[in-house]
Amino acid sequence: HTDADAADATGETLRTPIVAVLGHVDHGKTSLLDRIRGSTVIEGEAGAITQHIGATAVPLETVSEIAGSLVDPTDFDLPGLLFIDTPGHHSFSTLRSRGGALADIAILVIDVNDGFQPQTIEAIDILQRTETPFVVAANKVDTTPGWNPQENTPIQQSYDAQSDRARSTLDERLYDLIGDLSDHDFSADMYWRVQNFANNVGVVPVSAETGEGVPDLLTVLMGLSQRYLKDAMAIDVDGPGAGTVLEVKEQKGFGTAIDVVLYDGTVTADDTIVVGGTGDPIVTDVRALLQPRPLAEIRTEKRFEEVDSVTAAAGLKIAAPDLDDAMAGAPVRVLGNREREDVVTEVEAELAALGVTTEEQGVVVKADTLGSLEALADAFGEAEIPIVRAEVGDVAPRDVTVASTADEERHETVIAFSVDVLDDAADRADTEGVRIFESDVIYRLVEEYEEFIEERERAQQDAILDNIARPARFRLLPDHTFRQNDPAVVGVEVMTGTLKQNSRVVNFEGNQPERLGQVKGIQEQGEDVDQARAGERVSVAIDGPTVGRQIEEGDELWSEIPEKHAKVLEQELTDDIPADELEALHVYLDKHRQRDPFWGK
Numbered sequence: 001h002t003d004a005d006a007a008d009a010t011g012e013t014l015r016t017p018i019v020a021v022l023g024h025v026d027h028g029k030t031s032l033l034d035r036i037r038g039s040t041v042i043e044g045e046a047g048a049i050t051q052h053i054g055a056t057a058v059p060l061e062t063v064s065e066i067a068g069s070l071v072d073p074t075d076f077d078l079p080g081l082l083f084i085d086t087p088g089h090h091s092f093s094t095l096r097s098r099g100g101a102l103a104d105i106a107i108l109v110i111d112v113n114d115g116f117q118p119q120t121i122e123a124i125d126i127l128q129r130t131e132t133p134f135v136v137a138a139n140k141v142d143t144t145p146g147w148n149p150q151e152n153t154p155i156q157q158s159y160d161a162q163s164d165r166a167r168s169t170l171d172e173r174l175y176d177l178i179g180d181l182s183d184h185d186f187s188a189d190m191y192w193r194v195q196n197f198a199n200n201v202g203v204v205p206v207s208a209e210t211g212e213g214v215p216d217l218l219t220v221l222m223g224l225s226q227r228y229l230k231d232a233m234a235i236d237v238d239g240p241g242a243g244t245v246l247e248v249k250e251q252k253g254f255g256t257a258i259d260v261v262l263y264d265g266t267v268t269a270d271d272t273i274v275v276g277g278t279g280d281p282i283v284t285d286v287r288a289l290l291q292p293r294p295l296a297e298i299r300t301e302k303r304f305e306e307v308d309s310v311t312a313a314a315g316l317k318i319a320a321p322d323l324d325d326a327m328a329g330a331p332v333r334v335l336g337n338r339e340r341e342d343v344v345t346e347v348e349a350e351l352a353a354l355g356v357t358t359e360e361q362g363v364v365v366k367a368d369t370l371g372s373l374e375a376l377a378d379a380f381g382e383a384e385i386p387i388v389r390a391e392v393g394d395v396a397p398r399d400v401t402v403a404s405t406a407d408e409e410r411h412e413t414v415i416a417f418s419v420d421v422l423d424d425a426a427d428r429a430d431t432e433g434v435r436i437f438e439s440d441v442i443y444r445l446v447e448e449y450e451e452f453i454e455e456r457e458r459a460q461q462d463a464i465l466d467n468i469a470r471p472a473r474f475r476l477l478p479d480h481t482f483r484q485n486d487p488a489v490v491g492v493e494v495m496t497g498t499l500k501q502n503s504r505v506v507n508f509e510g511n512q513p514e515r516l517g518q519v520k521g522i523q524e525q526g527e528d529v530d531q532a533r534a535g536e537r538v539s540v541a542i543d544g545p546t547v548g549r550q551i552e553e554g555d556e557l558w559s560e561i562p563e564k565h566a567k568v569l570e571q572e573l574t575d576d577i578p579a580d581e582l583e584a585l586h587v588y589l590d591k592h593r594q595r596d597p598f599w600g601k
């Protein structure tokens with residue numbers, strides 16, 4: 001009911017573009033939105049900012065008031081901007097409308113001091129994939145040393161008021177940022193130098209703290225929208241409403257309700273709606289449409305007021321029966337005078353398009369919305385990590401159960417993106433040995449999982465190496481026979497490889513390796529040790545031979561490597577053993593293969 005008054009000749013109306021604010025944590029998304037919300041005339045006056053559910057509408061009059069000389073309102077016929085305004089809820093960037101992005105345009109906030117960070121890159125990937133036009137707000141320019149703040153002024157005016165030193169420091173920071181963008185294949189420049197925003201990303205220096213540059217930011221958003229989104233903004237205001245579920249939650253006095261961003265048509269309090277859910281689409285009758293009360297009335301007890309109808313673009317709360325299974329990120333459609341089955345099919349098709357393909361085996365993935373589930377699945381797909389089950393919602397005990405029955409240990413894992421882990425799920429994970437990875441950053445989940453797998457593989461290799469015979473060539477030292485036999489105790493020097501406790505001992509004097517006995521103990525300077533490395537001199541107790549009969553001082557002996565072990569060493573562990581040991585292995589294999597070319601293959 002706010003933005004539907006800019007009718008053009010075709011009878012269609014241009015709606016407000018939906019703006020998302022993305023960026024790394026602490027780079028200033030909330031502050032920037034607060035600044036835009038705060039820098040405005042009092043609610044109730046003409047052209048005031050209005051608070052929606054999950055969104056803030058800034059009408060064109062207000063944009064031009066904030067932007068001052070930068071904007072001539074007669075240049076525009078779009079009615080303003082609708083900011084999705086819960087940026088803490090990171091996955092707004094992944095919300096969809098009819099397969100595209102819910103946001104028509106975006107602000108990517110980057111702290112000029114901090115530059116590119118994981119969530120910056122993640123946001124860029126998402127913007128790129130969904131082909132959402134965006135501008136970069138290079139935030140916190142007021143932190144430049146020596147900065148002289150110019151409250152709410154356009155950035156060039158503020159820039160002109162700075163010292164040379166402050167200007168050049170800021171310039172440097174901004175060029176670093178432009179460099180970062182170009183490293184990610186975005187040709188970017190200061191917004192006033194960008195001629196063609198379709199090919200170049202505009203960078204707007206701003207401060208959410210002082211409001212400097214905010215006029216520019218709004219101007220650029222308005223201009224971009226007008227230029228590139230005008231066609232997409234034409235809607236039939238009387239058409240059946242279409243929207244996306246932001247959140248499903250209890251509303252006092254109304255039961256389960258859904259927060260929705262409506263991007264097309266109108267929804268009325270008498271409508272029947274179709275909503276995507278965890279099961280079949282839900283077909284239900286609207287019980288109430290709720291919007292926040294205007295500021296002037298905020299003191300009344302109820303925060304929301306019931307309205308008769310809402311027209312896109314807008315954020316609202318819809319109360320209706322049977323919404324318990326509705327899903328964040330799912331489509332909402334007003335039935336209107338269409339066939340119920342057609343609309344149900346449409347919603348199903350959209351859900352299927354958003355769906356994630358799962359494999360027979362893999363990890364369990366949970367996320368807060370369908371869109372974020374999709375983004376997560378893409379990232380895991382790229383990293384070639386299979387997914388066995390992907391759902392929207394908190395981590396519940398049954399998710400842990402699914403993970404615990406995985407075929408391989410590395411799949412006994414639950415990946416939780418922007419959701420909670422229920423207490424009994426955490427308990428069960430503990431007892432079942434299931435790992436749960438939690439983060440609000442997709443990148444980090446992929447990295448943490450990969451690190452976990454690598455660590456596990458390393459531990460497994462170590463365990464294998466502990467249990468496998470290792471090649472060693474060693475020599476009995478002259479005049480170091482401490483005991484003749486039972487066992488023979490002799491001084492040896494390990495020439496290559498690793499001589500381990502319990503190794504069997506052979507020589508290669510005949511054309512067959514001859515088994516001589518087994519190492520029963522190794523001592524280095526009187527201390528018992530488990531092994532001796534190449535170059536070390538130790539005394540060794542060998543059970544079996546007698547010095548002077550089967551073995552002699554000066555003899556060259558080998559640790560015996562069973563054929564199976566030799567095969568594992570040569571085929572799987574060559575990267576895990578030291579170079580000298582590898583050399584010993586090759587000599588050992590050669591000796592065997594002179595007799596049997598296929599030995600150990």
Ligand code: GDP
Nearest residue numbers: 024025026027028029030031139140207208209
């Ligand atoms: P978000 O996590 O991206 O929503 O970041 P916030 O808006 O919560 O900002 C994080 C911190 O940076 C807060 O302490 C803000 O006060 C501070 N901050 C945000 N924008 C600016 C700015 O333009 N200048 C300065 N000096 N501080 C800022």
